[in-house]
Amino acid sequence: xxxxxxxxxxxxxxxxxxxxxxxxxxxxxxxxxxxxxxxxxxxxxxxxxxxxxxxxxxxxxxxxxxxxxxxxxxxxxxxxxxxxxxxxxxxxxxxxxxxxxxxxxxxxxxxxxxxxxxxxxxxxxx
Amino acid sequence: xxxxxxxxxxxxxxxxxxxxxxxxxxxxxxxxxxxxxxxxxxxxxxxxxxxxxxxxxxxxxxxxxxxxxxxxxxxxxxxxxxxxxxxxxxxxxxxxxxxxxxxxxxxxxxxxxxxxxxxxxxxxxxxxxx
Numbered sequence: 001x002x003x004x005x006x007x008x009x010x011x012x013x014x015x016x017x018x019x020x021x022x023x024x025x026x027x028x029x030x031x032x033x034x035x036x037x038x039x040x041x042x043x044x045x046x047x048x049x050x051x052x053x054x055x056x057x058x059x060x061x062x063x064x065x066x067x068x069x070x071x072x073x074x075x076x077x078x079x080x081x082x083x084x085x086x087x088x089x090x091x092x093x094x095x096x097x098x099x100x101x102x103x104x105x106x107x108x109x110x111x112x113x114x115x116x117x118x119x120x121x122x123x124x125x126x
Numbered sequence: 127x128x129x130x131x132x133x134x135x136x137x138x139x140x141x142x143x144x145x146x147x148x149x150x151x152x153x154x155x156x157x158x159x160x161x162x163x164x165x166x167x168x169x170x171x172x173x174x175x176x177x178x179x180x181x182x183x184x185x186x187x188x189x190x191x192x193x194x195x196x197x198x199x200x201x202x203x204x205x206x207x208x209x210x211x212x213x214x215x216x217x218x219x220x221x222x223x224x225x226x227x228x229x230x231x232x233x234x235x236x237x238x239x240x241x242x243x244x245x246x247x248x249x250x251x252x253x254x255x256x
Contacts, residue, residue, distance in 0.1 A: 025218060028211050035208060039201070039246055046254045050181045053174050066171070077161040084154060113168040116175040 020079055027076040034069045058120035066117045074110035078103050145232045153210045156203035163200040201246055206239040 003018050041062065045053060056062055085098045173180040187193045213231050216222050222231055 025215065028215060032208065032212070035204060039204070043246060043250045043253055046250050050174065050178055053181070057171065057174055070168070073164050073167070077157075077164055080157045081161055084158065109165060109168045113171050116168070116171040119175040 020082070024076065024079045027072045027079070030068070030072045031076060034065060034072055037065055038069055054120050057117055058123065060121070063117050063121040067114050070110050070113040070117070074106040078106035081106075146228050149210060149232050149235065153207060153214075156207040156210075159200065159203045160207055163203070166196075166200070198247070202239065202243045205242040205246070206235070209235040209238045209242070 006018060041056075045056060048056070057066065081102045082099050085102065086095060089095045089098055170184055173184040188197065213222075213235050216231070222228070
């Protein structure tokens with residue numbers, strides 16, 4: 001993914017970044033309705049027992065929104081944490097290593113959350 | 127030539143704080159806090175899928191004093207990052223970039239974050255006691 005100007009004149013000093021910049025904003029826009037929906041849903045679930053929570057997570061609309069929330073949250077977090085790492089950690093090896101560790105952790109947490117939602121949505125829990 | 131011992135800019139000991147830079151730093155700090163909060167979201171979902179024992183453990187943690195303080199902090203961080211994120215998206219369109227607009231927008235974001243956090247907790251507490 002390149003900007004028209006970048007494609008015309010070749011790589012700039014940073015070499016990359018347009019895709020990162022765009023995806024940060026695309027996930028940000030997606031997170032506006034998703035987080036507001038989630039906060040309202042959580043408030044309505046206060047005091048609910050486990051059966052109620054399991055039934056709610058497993059319903060089609062909450063399940064879909066929760067999976068989207070997990071993907072957008074951890075994608076957005078991974079991009080944001082990468083910028084923080086690149087600002088404060090110097091040396092290519094340390095920097096690249098930390099970015100990889102953070103990205104893998106974000107993928108792992110997102111997958112764990114999605115599997116939990118699908119488990120309840122598909123009735124695989126006991 | 128090494129320059130590691132030189133003071134780094136901005137010189138924090140003599141730095142005059144201003145709303146715009148504080149909010150900018152706060153956006154990053156709340157982003158970091160929310161990344162950790164994302165782990166709680168996953169823990170809650172995984173525990174709900176695992177069953178009563180795991181879910182009871184999360185419930186005990188969240189209803190403890192530490193849990194409530196963390197939830198209060200995370201909700202405030204979420205609403206601040208959300209409101210200031212919208213401010214960033216407006217800037218990305220090329221609007222409201224002059225000094226006056228950045229200050230007005232900054233105070234609007236602070237007010238909105240406080241109002242949304244208080245509203246969420248008032249709604250939550252009234253729902254819980256009902």
